[in-house]
Amino acid sequence: MDVVELSRLQFALTTSIHWLFVLLTLGLAPLVAVLHTRAALAGPTGKRELFERQTRFWGQLYVVNYALGIVSGLVMEFQFGMNWNGLSEFAGNVFGAPLALETMIAFFAESTFLGLWIFGWGRLHRGLHAALIWLVALTAYASAYWIMVANGFMQNPVGHEVRGGTAYLTDFGALLANPNTLVALGHITAAAMVAGGLFLAGVSAYHFARRTAHTAFFRTSLRLGVVVAALFCYPLYAVGDTQFWGIAEQQPMKIAVLEGGTAELQAAMEAQHGPGDYVPPGWITVPLDLMVNLGWVLFFAPLICLVLLPRDWLVRPRVLAWATVALTPLPFVAAVCGWLFREVGRQPWLVYGELTVADAASPVPAAAVAASLVLFVGLLGALAVTDWVLIARLAHRGPEGVRLGAPEPVPAEPEDGPVTADLGRPAGRA
Structure with a gap:
């Protein structure tokens, strides 16, 4: 494999793995916020205690996924400079700002709010504490928006002009309101909420299948997960279908591959951009x-x-409970398939119609890219396995395994001996 193919393979594998973390993060954060809000609004009754326990249980799973997902996201930043410096040279003036904003929101704002929420149990007012997890959810989606602004530009370049082989931003509003960005973000939001809802439902159904003693605990979570997944299943379909109308206009070659007629578009691309193969892989x-x-x-x-x-x-019936558990991974498989179609179907373009993948690749030795491929994929693969093993173990343990927000043990006071009458201090001490 040459440098371009190795770089493409590396970015595809690392992004696919990172995308699994992101999808669960976006899906779980609003649900944890809903549970925490219910706990904050409940009176001093058993329901408050139940909602707080649920918040800490699902919040703990969220924190594990978020922490490992942040590490996987760091790899993505390195690859832009290491493997695709042609992209930075051509489009850095346009999507450099969205990428910087995404980084600041994810690594500073979102992480700060999450840290305050994690260590705020028993220290902050209930309302303020619940507001923090809502801020975590909002900043998570703000981060997703900015990354989709950059990706949307590569799919449908708008709001710029090319001078001397470099793109310069001319209309920031057009970049922010790129139809490709907004529709894709809506599809991602619906997919994340379905994934989060089925995750709650699947874990809860698992405990019912095992005939758990925590029936009330997981019944509430099961209902929340099913209702959320049912609410977002139609938007997931509707927005996904809407994307094809935009694709037909913005990337007609992608649709031509699906319909089996690419010859006419290939000739038009050659007339506009010069000789080359402009047909995405079948x-x-x-x-x-x-x-x-x-x-x-x-x-x-x-x-x-x-x-x-x-x-x-x-x-x-246990068979239905296990069937509900089996639904849990399906949104993640579908999301990776959708990402492959969205990105690979844009080939051979990196910025559609303006910059090819070959022109964007960094002029580095193939051996160096191969070494970084093994390193990054190995690292992210280990993180993904660690993430799912930890989540599976914590989910299996149920409420007894929760450490998030648990009160700190009070150290026992040392037992003093009898006090002597004359010295007024414990016997046996100097």
């Missing part, structure tokens, strides 16, 4: 078909779960 239809088929499952399954929710019919 295998992009495979992840697209898988995503669409999984999308139908994710559309109907939450609705069926919602119908079976009363009287615990969804989890009373």
Whole structure:
């Protein structure tokens, strides 16, 4: 493999792994915020205690995923300079600011709010403490918006002009309101909420399948997860379908590959950009078909779960409980397939119609890229395995394994001996 193919493979693998962390982060944060808000608004009754325990349980899973996801995100920043300096030279004036804002929001604002929330248990007013997790959720989506602004420019370059082979920003508003960015962000939001809802439902159903003693605890979580997944299953389908209208206008070659007629567009591209192969690889239809088929499952399954929710019919038979558990990974598989179609289907362009992948690749030795490929993929693979093992263990333990927000043990006072009458201090001490 040459330098370009190695760089593409490295970015594809590392981004796919990182995307799994991001999807769960975006899906869990609002749900933890909802649970914490219910706890803050509940009176001093058993319900407050229940909601607080649920908040700490699901919040602990969120914190584990967020912490390891942050580390995986650092790798993405390095690759822009290491493997794609042509992209930075061409489009750095345009999407440098969105990437910088995304980094500041994720690594400073979001991390600060999350740290205050983690260590605020028992120290902050209930309302202020609940507001912090909402700020975590809002900054998570703000971070996602800015990264999609940069990605949307590569998909549909707007708000700029090219002078001397370099893109210069001319309309910041057009960049922010790029239709490709906004529609894709809506699709991602719906996908994340379905993933978060089914994650809550799957973990809760797992404990019902094991005939847990914490029935009330997981019944509330199960209902919240199913309701949220059912609410967002139609927006997931509707916004996803809307994207194809934009793709047909912005990237007609991608649609031509799906329909099997690329000759005319290939000739038009050659006339405009010079000789070259402008047809994306035909295998992009495979992840697209898988995503669409999984999308139908994710559309109907939450609705069926919602119908079976009363009287615990969804989890009373063990076969249905295990079927609900089996739904948990499906949104993540569909999301990776959607990312492959979105990114690979843009080939051979990195910035569609303006900068090819080959022109954007850094002039570095293939051996150096191969070494970084092994290092980065190994590191992110280890993080992903660690993430899921830790989440699986904590989810398996249930409420007993919660450490987030647990009161600190009070050190026992040393037991003094009898006090002597004449010295007024414990016997046996000098």
